[in-house]
Amino acid sequence: MELRQARYFLAVVEHGGVAGAATALGLAGPSVSQAVRALERELGAELFHRIGRGMVLTAAGRAFVGPARRIVRSALAADGAAVGPDGPVRGRLDVLASTYVAVHPVAGLVGAFRRAHPEVAVRIGALADDDDSAALVRQGHCELAFTHLPVPAPGLTVRELGRHEYRLVAPPDVDLPAADPLDLADLPDLPLIVVPQAVPVRIQIERELLSVGKRTRVAAVCHHREAIGALVLAGVGATFLERSAAERLAGLGAGVRALRPAVHRPHGVIYDPRRLSPAGQAFVAALG
Incomplete structure (x- = not known):
């Protein structure tokens, strides 16, 4: 071949x-x-x-x-090695990232990395909720997988990079309580746009609601996360979104409230330190 x-x-x-x-x-x-x-x-x-x-x-x-x-990364790494240890990092970096993690922190991390290493081409692929991110790393589909944690990944390195905070987002014509943050116990009984039942973020939010005696009243189940904001603005129902996505919708007229207690999801990166290319090693080193 x-x-x-x-x-x-x-x-x-x-x-x-x-x-x-x-x-x-x-x-x-x-x-x-x-x-x-x-x-x-x-x-x-x-x-x-x-x-x-x-x-x-x-x-x-x-x-x-x-x-x-893996073959292409290895060939590019070998070509880059000819530059010498003090030369620029070259090659290709394959990254997979889940939806909200791709927006933050991956976009900023890749931007900083490209400024430091402009001769590395970065491919950012989508990581679905039901993908086995650890298996994709082991099989060579990517060097780095960015996703919400925890993720079982025996034999691989898993590093937490931060936490996403989720907020209530309601259609523009809905009168929300003035309190911000809003106690979970005081959430109004709103029809909700939700992701499929087995998705971890839905499980977590429903668990938080049940802890204060609230139940989910489903208006729509949406498999396309990029469409949720449009559905909220169209008045289909309220939802819970990561803070940066919620703030963008607030700028378009949606009602947004922080929650008390806050609902957080940790996110991080998974990789195999034994199989990182020079580009992968440089990216991991930049994480600190």
Whole structure:
């Protein structure tokens, strides 16, 4: 297997098909297609289902994503090593982050890292609530996984970086009590927009409400977290959001109240210190 085949395969994965991959790589589409077909022959397995013009990963393809990313990172790290120990850090850093953690602190951390190491390309992928972040690190899908804690990750390093505070957010036309912070026991009986039942943040908030004799009255269950703010502003119901997201909605007219006692969720990073690339080592060192 050639390095370029792994690069082309990942480009197809990351750009949603051959056309997007070819554009990103500055190549003709047939060149990318032929390289991926050759890779499949060498591996003895189809990596994509071809559905019309679309490309959907097969089970074998999903299993190969992590090793392919590791191959590309290793090659870039080897190339960067030729610069010498005092030269700039080069290469690629693969990061996965859950929704609110990607906004804070990951965006700021990546910004600072890129200013210090402009020759490192950073890929930030999405980490879903039901993803096994520790397994994704072990399989090579990423070097660093940023998520809410706790996360079982035997054999890996887990570092807490901070805590998110959650606030009540209500539609603009709802009259909330004036108190801020608002005692949980004094929360008005509002219909709520919630995430699916098994998601940890919902479990935590419902536990907090039950502790003061409150129950969840569901107006809508939303699987798309990026749509929750729009649903609140549309008057579908109230919700609980991380502070920075709540403050953005307050600027658009939503009613926002801090809670007492405060509802916090710790967040942090997971990584394998034995398998970090030079770019990964530099990022971890910058965390302090």
